[in-house]
Amino acid sequence: MEKKILHILETVKDPEIPVLSLVDLGVITEVNVQDNTVLVKMTPTFVGCPAMDYMKAEVENALKINGYQPQVEITFEKPWSSDLISEKGKAALKKYGLAPPPDSKLFTDLEILETATCPRCNQNNTELKSPFGPTLCRALYYCHTCKEAFEQFKPV
Numbered sequence: 001m002e003k004k005i006l007h008i009l010e011t012v013k014d015p016e017i018p019v020l021s022l023v024d025l026g027v028i029t030e031v032n033v034q035d036n037t038v039l040v041k042m043t044p045t046f047v048g049c050p051a052m053d054y055m056k057a058e059v060e061n062a063l064k065i066n067g068y069q070p071q072v073e074i075t076f077e078k079p080w081s082s083d084l085i086s087e088k089g090k091a092a093l094k095k096y097g098l099a100p101p102p103d104s105k106l107f108t109d110l111e112i113l114e115t116a117t118c119p120r121c122n123q124n125n126t127e128l129k130s131p132f133g134p135t136l137c138r139a140l141y142y143c144h145t146c147k148e149a150f151e152q153f154k155p156v
């Protein structure tokens with residue numbers, strides 16, 4: 001039953017990164033099914049992320065379309081971390097041309113921003129250009145090997 005729900009939730013993508021489902025993003029923290037009612041708990045990624053209301057509405061829609069009664073709750077109970085992005089999600093990010101976030105437990109805050117692997121050549125010959133990319137959750141880098149800029153999903 002829950003697998004079926006997760007399958008439905010996998011069709012809901014991050015509005016900023018259309019290749020990444022909310023399940024792979026790690027924002028779905030709990031799913032409870034009772035008869036036809038599905039309780040979904042979501043945790044916000046970046047504080048003040050304007051996409052959260054949109055994601056909530058999309059989750060509700062996806063469940064309704066499949067005949068369920070959604071109850072979506074946004075809660076900070078389990079704080080989100082970029083480490084919650086699944087391996088599948090990280091692979092999708094990379095394919096999309098966005099460097100996946102490095103494991104936040106391995107670096108200090110300062111080091112982590114300076115650590116980026118180019119999604120094109122897989123090398124670390126990179127330089128942080130701006131900690132603020134086109135959206136809050138991305139930082140801008142330059143790869144000296146490819147001589148091209150790329151974005152990294154910020155580790156949190």
Ligand SMILES: [Zn+2]
Pocket residue numbers: 118119120121122123143144145146147
């Ligand atoms: Zn490169």
